[in-house]
């Protein structure tokens with residue numbers, strides 16, 4: 001006779017209640033309660049209000065704007081461990097700092113590696129969605145604990161196939177090619193990639209894509225991240241200059257620094273993102289896939 005299943009507990013960092021609730025439902029886990037607030041001096045107060053002793057704990061915390069979130073996450077993980085949690089899994093649909101994956105200028109830090117190390121020191125496993133792996137070949141290059149990467153391409157492809165007639169998928173730069181190509185293949189659509197030159201944080205140029213090969217297609221720009229929006233904006237302006245239909249911008253991670261979203265909409269683009277970071281543009285739900293990722297990490301048991 002098999003032992004009774006001990007339900008995992010999901011704890012949400014502020015702003016992650018929907019993710020946590022979705023995980024709890026899909027994984028038949030307890031949707032736990034946590035109190036997180038600031039002491040008057042600005043330090044973080046934390047209290048776990050659900051019993052975690054002897055249980056696997058899933059920490060739901062997407063990590064956009066990470067500098068405000070990382071300490072609370074590390075403190076919550078330490079508290080859960082102290083209260084007897086047997087295994088800690090971070091579910092961070094957006095993994096931050098991954099684009100700083102090299103020393104581009106003398107004296108810079110390779111902060112993707114340091115953040116990976118920090119997270120690995122806090123938890124026993126990490127589930128994330130399409131981390132920006134470019135110079136790092138896999139999550140194992142940045143983490144010292146097991147990691148599972150969930151891929152958004154099947155859901156992006158399904159959304160495109162459902163909503164856009166005759167799409168032409170376009171990667172706005174070489175680094176985006178892997179995401180755009182995977183979605184194009186799954187959507188059965190043609191695919192091309194623009195050449196991008198980035199001159200600074202907000203200065204981006206793209207090259208001619210030779211669109212004449214696909215007349216009448218709806219251009220769909222697909223990228224992993226929209227941050228300042230400059231990559232998408234340059235691509236949108238370029239396509240508009242060639243007289244295409246208003247381009248659709250599809251991204252996995254809706255980081256949207258500052259006015260990026262407004263700027264894209266004002267430039268005539270339609271914008272759709274996955275729900276790895278809560279944002280009004282979220283239209284592609286990845287929570288089923290994220291729950292599958294957690295199951296894969298836990299190896300089918302409850303942990």
Ligand code: R5P
Nearest residue numbers: 175176226227228229230231
């Ligand atoms: C980088 O190569 C990524 O694939 C994205 O193209 C990039 O991070 C987007 O950044 P931004 O929105 O700031 O142009």
